[in-house]
Amino acid sequence: MVKEVPSTKARRWRRDRILLAFVLPGLLYYLVFQYGAMFGSSLAFLDYVPFLGLKDSRWVGLDNFERLLGDADFWRATLNTVEISLLQLVFFFPAPLALAMLLHSIMHVRIKRFVQSVVYLPHFISWVIVVALFHQMLGATGVLNGLLADGGLHTVQILGNPDAFKPMLVAQVIWKDTGWGTIIFLAALMQVDEQLYEASAIDGAGPWRRFWHVTLPGIRTVVVLLLVLRLGEILSVGFEQILLQRDSVGAKAGEIIDTFVYYRGVQAGDFGYAAAAGLFKGVVGAILVYAANKISHRLGESGVYQ
Amino acid sequence: MTAVRPKWQEPPRPVTSFAKAVTVVVVLALVTVPFLVVVSTSLADPRDVVANGGWVIWPERPSLAAYREILNGGIVGRATLVSLAVTIVGTALSLTCTVLLAYALSRPGVYGGKPLMLLVLFTFLFPPGIIPAYLVVKETGLLNAYAALIAPVLVNTFNLVVMRGFFQSLPSELYEAARLDGASEWKMLWRITIPLSRAVLAVIGLFYAVSYWNSWFHALLYLDDPAKWPLQLVLRTYVLAGGQLADPSAGEAGLMSAPQTVQMAVVVLATIPIVLVYPFLQRFFVRGVLAGAIKT
């Protein structure tokens, strides 16, 4: 028996040679661009001067992290990130569910398909374009304010207004991804057992009670799973979306951790410090995602890891 | 074509139907009206756009001047070609690498499969930051090369996991039968897996293509020369950040140019490919997205 192990291994190796060839390009990618970058996070411990390179930059140990923890701008960015995440959770998260219910209740198949086609589309539009669209519609000289002014009404400052910035970000996400988000909920709604509805209806339950006692329990697992996963990503809010618009409201309202990294690192050239902020986010984020997955497993779901 | 209402369900009340109809119309309008305004503004006479403060709902005097201006040998035309090339090459490479890796990882008991899968999944937990990613691109000598737009995002772990999940769900009997016939792994991938996975390949190909087409940040970070920039970055720089796309002193005498017509024409140009490809792939969405992503 003991003898057979190496030979099995060797056989497996022979058998899998071609599979390993399949693996190579992808593996190379992961090693260089994912793990290489993880290694590159060591920048966080350097006073990295780009034109001196890794070798000649000074090792500063935890200095960057110490600075980071005492940096009010960083904490404000963190707070903004969490605030935006929570706003999205409260306002964006239920939106696809509501739209999915509406779509699910449309009996006319062609209309349903048409509506679906239209509402999925924004998901594929780049953030650059979405921001341009919002600017054209809601900007100070956009359609909405133009109409208000033509009607002799007060104009409203939505874009470029720090107070409106976070709700506006959420509105953009709702516009872009509500339709797309319905796919999973629609699938879940389809899987709710038809007979449960029938039984409930025979028992005299109206539409609301059926929703409450049949629909919701039927899709509960999906909802909880998505919710937990989203909570795990609380430190990640749309980087590109916010980078495109941060300048219009300033750092106080518009900075998130990722843009903090970008502005401090790439724009101001404080690479080591920015890398420290990025690493901090990476580690906390990893813990949160890991915890979220553990919880979702506890809840009897398979999570994204299987 | 109407689905049959189940017997247990009461006929909808007129009020409910009406409210539902209104909601649907509002939702549709919210999605489509911005596009309408953009297309209209891009097609409007610049004078009308100026007079109306920067936009129109409908072009009273349609004009293709803005499109002529941006496609007249300038940066927009070049950037469109760059975007198309990067999207096509990038999608092909990404899809190939993802299929190969997903296939290998989907075969039961493959040598080194488990640690490899962990290696892949760990990147979910710890995606590379902006600065380290930049450093890798710099050290690999890809700065200023178009490859910098593809190599750092070659395989998307989510797409890989979805694809592997789908491959695993294919009936193993097929493979066993093929193996008895002496088929190689290559043959099995080509003859069994791929033909059975068209939907998921289409969707993941679409995901890759859309992300390449829509990407601008990597170009901003990695390409110094604006002459190499893809369309979305040109759009971001010359529309949102307000760089200059057309020389205001050019153009016909007396015709005051309205930057908005030109800007909106670029927006339309950057949206068109998505809208063109979309209908063909739409039917695969549901199957593709749900396959393996989250099993309930």
Added chain:
Amino acid sequence: MTQLSRRAVLLGATAAAVSSAVGACGDGSPGSVGNAGAEKVPWPTYVPFAGPPADLPGTAEGVQPGYTVYPQNLVSASKAKPGDGSKVRAVAVTYGTPPTPKEQNKLWQAINDALGIDLELTLIPDADFDAKMATLTAGDDLPDIISIGGGHRLPREQDFVLAKCADLSDFLAGDKVKAYPNLANLPAYAWQGMGRVKGRLYGIPLERPLPGWGMFINRDAFTSVGANDQSWSKDDFATAVKALSKNKQYGMGANKGNQFGIRQFHLGAFGSPNDWKLDGGKFVKAETLPEFKAALGFARDLFAAGAYYPDTMSISTVDMKTYFYNGTLKSMTDGLAAFAPAVTSVKGAYAVDLALPFKGGSAAPTIMAGSGVFGYTVLKKASPERVQMLLRVLDFLAAPFGTKEYELTHFGVEGTHFTRAADGTPKPTELWKAGENVTNFPIGYLAEAPRVLFFSGVDPDSVKRLHKWETLAVPRAVKNPAVGLVSDTSNRNGVAINKALNDGINAIVTGREPMDAWEGVVKKWRESGGDKIAEEFAKEYAG
């Protein structure tokens, strides 16, 4: 015409920082110093070019010489082709449209041919300059010529210049510059505005005239509401711009980067110092003084009254100009270099003019002087032969008005880019107007002659208007005492520190924060390094 200097000769807050950027070089280790204590090489000797006489004479104070007619006899400013046929890579900022590629660009080809090099010019849009230069200088493959200007700064500029750029002292200091006669024609204030690094010369300054900025007005519109800028009070001014703000048109134009024109125009009206005030050896920041607050409050009231373009905070300089040209905006604050393109772009629809400052307080109104430079050009470290070759190239590009070289670098090739009118004036061709010009191929950011007032193809009256404005405004110009001085803090964190001030100004003018939030903004500025910058300037000034 060249459409140089969008943010023109640097905004108030950044002026000192930028102009002293080269000067502010240390060795990168903590506690590095600027020029204090370092052995200083002499400034290049000024040898003025005996050019054609100007019909609107300049003054020693800083009024530029003006030409309403083009010189008849052009001289040659160089004997041989400066280049050695090699490839030369350069990078510069651009405010124009990206040029057509070299293969199809006759202007580019002609300049390459005259320079005797194969120039590859990478042009980075203003909006992305900071990010791009930070990454570009991080790469190992630096361009041969790097132009830094327009209010931008590189991260750790001093470290960068010392580590990577050629020391030009041995070629330019003192009389040595005479080997490059056109560089010797650059006035002393330009060199000084650029500054030295640890006492040595590392760059070629890009000269700009003394009056850095102005408020451009649609003269016809202002006249139509009865405004007269020869003697106007702040109420006259406010009444006029409010009267001009109706029907989706606005009296006041600004953009997201220039703080509502406060630093460039309003400050002078309220008698504020220019960025810094030298008070018995101490440096006091303009923002900390009551004059600044008065100007801020004035702009805030105008914004609240709807006199500013409502979307000011999201439009770029380019947008602002376009809206000014097309009549949406009746005024805009911008660099003086924006004058000629404005006149050209407006196409005679109205008279473009510059406004004199109104009287905001008890003090006599002033204008803010620029730092005398747009920025500067540095060269990558190379063999002395190559550095000399590149200096000859830059010398060619700096050939003054009245030379054939100037004609090429400003108007292009005769017959292709311009035709000559009866009086010899170059008239732009369609090709030039369609975009093959020095706005889109801004070769002047590598090196350029001192500026004069001459605009081809532009109504000569507009030259006279600008010259008249300069004649009235220049004697009132207030200089920034910090220009050319060095502060390590400003070099390291100046961008972030000053950004807090700008954010505060933007928030208060747009009404997002109350007026009394200003004290907090100033306090934060002081604490986050502002006071330290002031101290360092004082030390540098004394040493």
